[in-house]
Amino acid sequence: MEEQENKLGTAPIGKLLVQMSLPAITAQVINALYNIVDRIYIGHLPEVGSLALASLGVAFPLIMIISAFAALIGMGGAPRAAIAMGAGKKDEAEKILGNSFSALFLMSIVLTVLFLLTSDTLLTWFGATEKSLPMAKSYFTIYVLGTISVQMALGLNSFISAQGFSTMSMMTVLIGAISNIILDPILIYGFDMGVRGAAIATVFSQTISAVWVILFLTGKKTILKIKMANLKIQKEILLPAIALGVSPFIMQSTESLVQLTFNAQIKHYGGDQVDILISAMSILLSCMQFFVLPVTGLTQGAQPIVSYNYGAKKIDRVKKTFGLLVKSALIYTTTVWALVLLFPTVFIRLFSSDPQLLAIAPGYLRVFMSGMLLLGAQFSCQQTFVALGQAKVSMFLALLRKIILLIPLALILPLVMGFNGIFIAEPAADVLASLSTSTVFFLMTRKLFSGEKTSLND
Structure with missing residues (x-):
């Protein structure tokens, strides 16, 4: 175990980043397959494929909120645990893990009850029409019943990565995704369950992943263990983790607010093509979310290296x-x-062969993702602030791209540019956020990298 911990502070950076990032990238891409594969299978259902795709497009933002709460605890607690490990404070790191486990469990219960009671209202807010609401509710209700599995699988897996067990972290996602890919066609087509089959396959697969994570974190191979003595929530342990987790929470949950805004604008400007345009937006957002995942995996692979060495005051390794x-x-x-x-068009065809979608979606995809060019810098800087334990600035930068820039632009640009302004808002926000985040990073890290501040409470 000591050898596993020491490699974060001693192994060559290039080799270490590859070892940590490749499994993390693979895990991110595989994890996306839970929803991407659902959309691909559902989008090709005979006769109702486009409507079913619109239904999942409506439910998906709410699913992202559930995942975001897992990130609030897991991606907030894990970097703090890694910093504590680097500083030689293993007991403190295990307290963070134990408190995070309890918080994830309690949050699962609250979210399940809340979403079951409000599903109709929420789905309507997020763009469900009279035609798409029944399918959207069918999928979402089943998914919500598996909230505890989602929270445990996603939230606790961050603590496996934080210890340097990147391959084991990848396996958490891999076993669930393979189960989902196998079960999807069997339940959707074989048992003719449609969107309900897709939801059941996803929940079952997440449950397998959750069991895998808990078995590992209570087993012999882990450095940090879930222990009964650390399950009692202590505010001085949990609240700083939540504060740091606000940034990844915002990054994930705001995807839902963005889609809510996009769908509302489409309903306002789309006329009699609302359902087909919401289907197109669902595909565009799926492509965007999928393509940023390798960058997310890359930053997640780098986070334990940055956090551990920052805690150990090895600033040269952090910079490199x-x-x-x-x-x-x-x-x-x-x-x-x-x-x-x-x-x-190649990417659009993955989701649908509908002639209407193929006619309009490729052009919109080009516009929608034209800001991707600079997003590598934005993600790297923002997520490195998380790895350094800088809760306040990471939270602001997470708010910047989606809340401060994208949502207002999605509301304002259509007033000036017409319907196309909805799609131009994304690249405009991406470029502005990337430039701003990079500037803030290079101004602020001069002090951080000088070694003046390395306390967990900074």
């Missing part, structure tokens, strides 16, 4: 990790930007 991270992220986002511009 960040430099390699931002270069790698920009190379990736530039490549994706070029592929989308050249081959947009």
Whole structure:
């Protein structure tokens, strides 16, 4: 166990970043398959595929909120645990893990009850029409019943990554995703269950992942263990973790607010094509969310390295990790930007063969993702602030892209530019956020990297 911990502070940065990031990237991409595969299968249902795709597009933002609460605890607690490990405070790190486990469990109960009681209202807010509401509710209700599995699988898996067990973290996601991919066609088509089958497959798969995570974190191979003595919630342990988790929570939950805004604007400006346009937006958001996942995985792979070495006051290793991270992220986002511009129809066909969608969606995809070019820098800087334990600035930067920029632009630009302004809002916000975040990062990290502030409570 000591050898596993020491490699974060001693192994060559390039080799370590590859070892940590590849499984994290794989896990992120595989995790996306839970919903992407659902949409692909559902979108190709005979006769009702486009309507079913619109239904999942309405339910998906609410599903993202459930995942965001897992990030609030897991991605807030895990970097603090890694910093504590780097500072030689294993007992404190295990207290963070134990408190996070209890918080995830309690939050699951609250979210399940809340969403079951308000599902009709929420789905309508998020764009469900009279036609799409029954399918959307069918999928969402089943998914909500599996909230505890989602919380445990996603939230606790961050603590596996934080210890340097990147391959084990990837396996958590892999076993669930493979189960989902196998079960989807069996339940959707074989048992003719449609969207209900997709939801059941997802919940069952997440449950398998949750059991896997808990078994590992209570087993012999883990450095940090879930212990009964640490399950009692202590505000001085949990609240700082939640404060740091606000940033990834905002990044995930605001996807829901963004889709709510987009769908509301489409309902206002879309005329008699509302359902087909919401289907198109569902595909565009799916593509965007999928393409940013490798960058997210890359930053998650770098986080334990940055956090551990920051806690150990090895600032040169922190700087070297960040430099390699931002270069790698920009190379990736530039490549994706070029592929989308050249081959947009290829990506649209993955989700639907509907002639109406194929006529309008490729052009919108080119516009929608044109800001991808710079997002590598934005994600690298913002997530490195999380790894450094800087809760306040990371929270502001998480708010910047979606809340401060994107949502207002999605509301204002259509007034000036007409319907197309809805799709232009995304790249405009991406470019502005990337430039702003990079500037803030390089101004603020001079002090952080000087070694003046390395306390967990900074």
